[in-house]
Amino acid sequence: MLYIIFKLIINVLIVGLFLYSKLLPYEERLTGQFKQTFGFFKSIFKPVLSLFSGIKPFQVGTGLSVDMTQIILLIILLVLNWFY
Numbered sequence: 001m002l003y004i005i006f007k008l009i010i011n012v013l014i015v016g017l018f019l020y021s022k023l024l025p026y027e028e029r030l031t032g033q034f035k036q037t038f039g040f041f042k043s044i045f046k047p048v049l050s051l052f053s054g055i056k057p058f059q060v061g062t063g064l065s066v067d068m069t070q071i072i073l074l075i076i077l078l079v080l081n082w083f084y
Contacts, residue, residue, distance in 0.1 A: 003084070010081045016041040017077065021070050048073060 057065035
């Protein structure tokens with residue numbers, strides 16, 4: 001039973017990370033329940049992502065780079081989901 005709960009939590013965090021990354025630029029425009037849900041995931045991911053703040057963005061083009069902190073966290077969550 002604990003195994004199923006752990007897998008469910010990891011999967012919710014993966015979906016939450018996706019939503020967090022997509023909605024972060026529009027945080028001020030969120031309302032109601034969506035703002036509360038975003039705030040919940042932000043309270044989880046902001047401290048965790050700050051642990052990886054020393055990682056530089058990956059340059060993918062001229063003036064275009066990808067934030068690697070969210071990708072690293074996604075990989076960690078996927079590995080946890082795979083092995084547990």
